[in-house]
Amino acid sequence: MNSLRGRLLVFLLALAAAAAAVVGAVTYRNVLAEADAIFDYQLRQTALSLRDQGAIAEADRAALEDPSFDYVVQVWTGDGAVTYSSHRRAGLPRTAVLGFSDVDFGGRRWRVFSTTSRGRVIQVAQPLSVREGLATAAAWRGVAPLLVAAPLVALAVWWLVGVSLAPLGRLVAAVRTRDAESMTPLPLAGLPAELAPLGSALNALLQRLRAAFDAQRAFVADAAHELRSPLTALKLQVDLVRRAPDEAARARALQDLAQGTERMQRLVEQLLALARAEPGGADSAMQPVDVVEPVRQATADTVALAAAGGVELELDAPPQQQALADAAALRILARNLIDNAVRHAGRGGRVRVQVAGDDDGVTLRVDDTGPGIPAAERERVFDRFFRRSGEESVGSGLGLAIVRAIAERHGAVVRLGDSPLGGLRAEVALPHRPA
Numbered sequence: 001m002n003s004l005r006g007r008l009l010v011f012l013l014a015l016a017a018a019a020a021a022v023v024g025a026v027t028y029r030n031v032l033a034e035a036d037a038i039f040d041y042q043l044r045q046t047a048l049s050l051r052d053q054g055a056i057a058e059a060d061r062a063a064l065e066d067p068s069f070d071y072v073v074q075v076w077t078g079d080g081a082v083t084y085s086s087h088r089r090a091g092l093p094r095t096a097v098l099g100f101s102d103v104d105f106g107g108r109r110w111r112v113f114s115t116t117s118r119g120r121v122i123q124v125a126q127p128l129s130v131r132e133g134l135a136t137a138a139a140w141r142g143v144a145p146l147l148v149a150a151p152l153v154a155l156a157v158w159w160l161v162g163v164s165l166a167p168l169g170r171l172v173a174a175v176r177t178r179d180a181e182s183m184t185p186l187p188l189a190g191l192p193a194e195l196a197p198l199g200s201a202l203n204a205l206l207q208r209l210r211a212a213f214d215a216q217r218a219f220v221a222d223a224a225h226e227l228r229s230p231l232t233a234l235k236l237q238v239d240l241v242r243r244a245p246d247e248a249a250r251a252r253a254l255q256d257l258a259q260g261t262e263r264m265q266r267l268v269e270q271l272l273a274l275a276r277a278e279p280g281g282a283d284s285a286m287q288p289v290d291v292v293e294p295v296r297q298a299t300a301d302t303v304a305l306a307a308a309g310g311v312e313l314e315l316d317a318p319p320q321q322q323a324l325a326d327a328a329a330l331r332i333l334a335r336n337l338i339d340n341a342v343r344h345a346g347r348g349g350r351v352r353v354q355v356a357g358d359d360d361g362v363t364l365r366v367d368d369t370g371p372g373i374p375a376a377e378r379e380r381v382f383d384r385f386f387r388r389s390g391e392e393s394v395g396s397g398l399g400l401a402i403v404r405a406i407a408e409r410h411g412a413v414v415r416l417g418d419s420p421l422g423g424l425r426a427e428v429a430l431p432h433r434p435a
Contacts, residue, residue, distance in 0.1 A: 008165075009157065009158060013154055013157055016154065016157060017150070020146050020149075020150050020153075023146060024143045024146045024147075028139045028140075028143050031139035032135045032136070032139050035131075035139070036131065036135060039126060040111070040113070043071070043111065043112075043125075043126060044100075044113050044124075046073065046113075046124045047113050047114070047115050047122050047123070048115065050073070050122050071086070071124055071125065071126050072092060072123075072125045072126070073122075073124050074086070074092045074122075075120055075122050077121075083120065092110075092125055096112070096114035096123055097114060098114050099113065099114065100112070103125070108127050108129065109127070109129070110125040110128065111126050111127075111128055112124070113125075167192055171202075175202065183206050183210035184206075185206060185207070186203055186206070188200065188203070231264070234260050234261065234264060237257040238257065240257075241253040241254055286324050287324065287325075287326075288322055289322070289323065289324075289325050289326075289330070290321065291323050291325065291355060291357075291362045291430065292318065292319070292320055292321050293327070294330040294331035294334060295315070295330070295353065295355050295364060296315065298331050298333075298335035298338055299313065299315045299334070299353055301338075302338045302339055305339065309342060309345070309346075309347055309349075310347045310348050311345045311346075311347070311349050311350065312349070312350045312351070313338075313342065313350075313351050313353070314350075314351070314353065315353045317353070318355065318356075318357065321355055321356075321362045323361060323362050326409070329409065330406070330410075330430075332402065333364075333407065333428065334364060336400070336402050336403050337364070337399075337428070338351065338353060339399060340399045341367070341368035341370070341424070342368075344370035344371065345423065349368060349423075350368070350369045350421055351366065351367070351368045351369075352365075352368075352421065353365070353366050354366075354367075360429075360431065360432075361429060361430050361431040361432050362430045362432070363427060364427070364430065365425060365426070366425070367420060367421045367423065368419060368423040369419075369422050369423045370424060371423065372419070372422075372424040373424055381400050381416070382400045382414070383401065400414075403426075410430055410431075411431050412428050412429055412430040412431065413428070413429045414427070414428050415427045415429070
C-alpha cells in the first residue's frame with residue numbers, strides 16, 4: 001500500500017481493534033471472576049446467617065422456600081437427619097465437604113458451601129448454570145460499551161488522519177501549481193513540526209534553483225557578449241586576408257587570423273570547462289586519487305607557454321599525496337592557476353608550483369613574480385569575465401572562476417595573497433575527504 005493515509009488508517013484501526021479486543025477479553029474474564037466471587041460470597045453469607053439460629057423461623061422458612069429463589073438450603077444433624085430443606089424435591093447429598101465444593105446431583109452441577117454449627121451441618125447450594133448465566137450476562141454488559149464505541153473510534157481515527165494530513169495536501173497542491181519559472185518560496189504558515197523541515201528544504205531547493213538559473217542566464221549573456229568580439233575580429237581578419245594586396249600582407253593577416261583563432265579556441269575551452277565545473281555540470285564520481293599526478297600533468301601542459309615567454313617554471317611536490325577528488329577536474333584547476341601565473345609573471349619571470357600535505361588535507365600553492373593583485377580586488381577576480389582596469393588583456397577572465405567552481409565541488413578553500421617571490425600567491429586547500 002503506497003498511500004500514507006491508507007497505511008495510517010489500517011495501522012491505527014488495527015491497533016484500535018486489537019486494543020479493544022484485549023480490553024474486552026480482559027474485562028469479560030474479570031467480570032466473570034468477580035461475579036463468581038460475589039456468588040460465593042452470597043452462598044457463604046447465607047449459610048453463616050443460619051449458623052447461630054437454633055431453628056429456622058417461619059418467616060425465614062417462607063423466604064427460603066420461595067420458588068424464584070435460586071439457592072437450595074439444607075440443614076441436617078450429625079446423624080444424617082434432615083431438619084430443614086428449602087426444596088423438598090431436591091435434597092442435597094448427606095455428605096458434605098466443609099467450605100466450597102462442586103457437587104453433581106439432580107442432573108445438574110451445583111456450587112455448595114457447607115459449614116457446621118451446634119452439631120448441625122448447614123449447606124447452601126446454587127446451580128452452576130444459573131451462576132454462569134448471570135455472570136455471562138454481567139460480563140456482556142461490561143463489554144457492550146466497547147462494542148458500541150469501536151465504530152465511533154474508527155470514524156474518529158478516519159477523521160483525525162484526514163485532518164492531520166491536510167497540511168501535507170496543501171503543500172503538495174502548492175508545489176503542483178508551480179512551473180519552471182515560479183521560484184517563489186512555499187507558504188510555511190500552519191505547517192506542523194513534522195512537515196516544516198520538508199517545507200524549509202523545498203524552499204531552500206527553490207532558492208538554489210533560482211540562483212542556478214540566474215547564474216545560468218548570466219553565464220549565457222556574458223558568454224554571448226564575450227564571443228561577439230572575437231567572432232567579429234575573426235571576420236575582419238578573414239576580410240583582411242581576402243583583400244591582402246601582396247603575399248607579405250597576406251602572411252601577416254594569416255598570422256593574425258591564426259592568433260585570433262587560437263584565442264577563440266581557448267575562450268571556448270574555458271567556457272566549456274566553466275560549464276562543467278558549475279553546479280549541475282557533468283560531475284565525475286569522487287574517488288581516492290594522487291593529487292600530485294594531475295598537478296604534474298598540468299605543469300607539463302604549461303611548459304611550452306612558459307618557454308615561449310621566457311618564464312622559469314618549477315614544481316616542488318612529494319612523490320604522492322592522496323585525497324578524495326576528481327583527478328580530471330584537479331588537472332583543470334591546476335592548469336588554470338599555473339597558466340595565469342605564467343601569463344602574468346612577465347618575460348624572464350619565475351613561477352613555482354608546490355604541493356604539500358598535512359593531517360587536514362593537501363595544499364596546492366602557485367607563486368609568481370608578476371605584479372600581483374591589490375587586496376581590494378582579490379575577491380572580484382573570481383567573477384566570470386572580470387578583467388582589471390588598465391591591465392592588458394592576457395586571458396578570457398574565466399580562469400579563476402573555473403578554479404573556484406572546481407574548488408567548491410571539492411569542499412576546498414581558495415585564497416589569494418602576497419607571494420614570497422614578489423607577485424601573487426594562489427593557494428587551494430583541499431581536504432582529504434569533501435564534506
